[in-house]
Amino acid sequence: DAPPNSQLExxxxxxxxxSLRDGDFEARLPNDLTGVAGELAQxxxxxxxxxxxxxxxxxxxxxLVGREGLVASRARLDGARGAxxxxxxxxNRLIDDLAFPMTETGRVLExxxxxxxxxxxxx
Numbered sequence: 001d002a003p004p005n006s007q008l009e010x011x012x013x014x015x016x017x018x019s020l021r022d023g024d025f026e027a028r029l030p031n032d033l034t035g036v037a038g039e040l041a042q043x044x045x046x047x048x049x050x051x052x053x054x055x056x057x058x059x060x061x062x063x064l065v066g067r068e069g070l071v072a073s074r075a076r077l078d079g080a081r082g083a084x085x086x087x088x089x090x091x092n093r094l095i096d097d098l099a100f101p102m103t104e105t106g107r108v109l110e111x112x113x114x115x116x117x118x119x120x121x122x123x
Contacts, residue, residue: 005030008037016044025052050084053077061091071099 012029019027025048029041057075064073075091077084104121111119 005033006035006037008033008040013040013044016048020044020048020051025049025055050077054084054087057088058091061095065095065099071095071102 008029016027016029027048028045031041031045032038033041054077057077061073061075064070074095075088077088080088101121108119108121111117
């Protein structure tokens with residue numbers, strides 16, 4: 001049995017932080033640390049995981065809305081709170097703002113095509 005490891009090397013933390021800063025969401029600290037070092041490593045790994053989930057969600061919603069035209073799709077991030085939720089809400093508001101004119105244009109064009117010339121589109 002190996003003794004519990006309660007040491008987090010500053011150089012390992014710095015390397016992991018630099019990797020995260022540079023967009024490497026595979027960067028992780030060891031998960032076998034104990035004590036405060038273990039809590040620091042877990043908190044860092046959780047932050048990296050949340051960044052990775054956000055990047056995956058943004059890629060997913062980009063395909064659904066941007067490429068497939070599913071303008072009713074919205075981003076979601078399970079467990080998001082604080083600024084994480086604000087980021088998700090911002091993306092969803094952007095989709096709303098871009099989708100609304102398209103939806104309204106389609107509605108008015110459909111009405112005109114059936115002879116209803118009274119439809120208006122809010123500006």
